[in-house]
Amino acid sequence: MERKRGRPRKYDPEIALDAALTLFWTRGYAATTLDALSEATGMQRPSLYAAFGDKSELFAQALGRFQQRMSQTLGAVLEQDPLDTALAELLVGVVDVYAPGDEPARGCFVFSVAALEAVEHPTTRAAVAKVVDALDERLRRRFERAVSAGELPAHCDVLTLARLSSAAVHSISLRARSGSSRRALRAFARASAAMLLSAARA
Template identity: 40%
Template sequence: MVQKEKIEKAEPKRARGRPRAFDAENALARARDTFWQSGYSATTLDDLSAAMGMNRPSLYGAFGDKRALYLATLERYVEVNRAAMDAALSGEHPLDQALLHVYDLALGLYFHTGSVSTGCLLTGTAVVEAVNDEAVRTILGDGLRTFDRSFEARFVRAQQSGELDPSTDPAMLAKIASAILHTLAVRSRAGDKRSALRATAEAGVAMICTAGSAVRKK
């Protein structure tokens, strides 16, 4: 019995694979930042191993190959940002404030490393890979449509509360709101200053709210 107990206690020391302090969420976040900074093609497995603090066998065991890890980071990115967007749009703030809150969150994300923007992970990296990878194309398309639906739900609620004219098309306004989001992402990566992009967001919000205003003088 004593000998068996010693063997059982020794077994965890021989276990291999994931590190004892393995944190899948943190590991994915580190992989995300690596892909975000360099793009999918330029990111190597050595880059990912170093960033995630995992050797290759552990990385493969936890996430699969490089492509599988990239797909997982994209899916998680869409999930997290959809939740943040829904939260920003679900409160009782006026429509213009709610929309600006979304754009401020986006700019905070695009400039999360400082004054030099990394843009949006989804539009900045997946657009390139989607040309030849159906799985990436699916995640990209589903992600963009998910953000459209979040905007659309807020515009429908704005119609119900009288903030927008009943004749306004919420789906079309949602696409315009998303287009502003994409513009902020692309132009931030191109080097536009955050203050200039904030001004663009303000002008876009004013355009949307004016176009769908419930108060129209005849």
């Protein structure tokens, strides 16, 4: 891996993109200024443009990064056995992402921030829909696997079960952003998992 030709970069594109993601995540698209992005990333404005394009392109790339990371993390958790712990840990796991620390929680980047832009920007709308659908699909496949494994009865409505489990995730995002405590969120996550599975076995 050879060194490139010109003046070396001062920034790491990955770290800078994470910083941009964090800023968009808290303030939303419109309220995030290029000056703030420049300061947060440590990059000057022309460097931002050279690396990521304009503001909307940077936002799109931040979204892609969030989605990719989320998909990997949650995918691994969900493939655990047995089903009951997989679902419970999925829901409790999103609490850690949506409400990580003490500062005001931000919820989900896609469901809370990108969704706002969905009305007027069809591209973002499609991206949000894709994330929503992907979670539904992943959950549905996991539930179908559970049916095959005899963990769930054959007659159960796996599609609705998946969508309602997604709904719990959506709700955790909203509740986190509205200030619910981590403790309350975890309690909701666990109780939801239990009730969803009891519904599946009814």
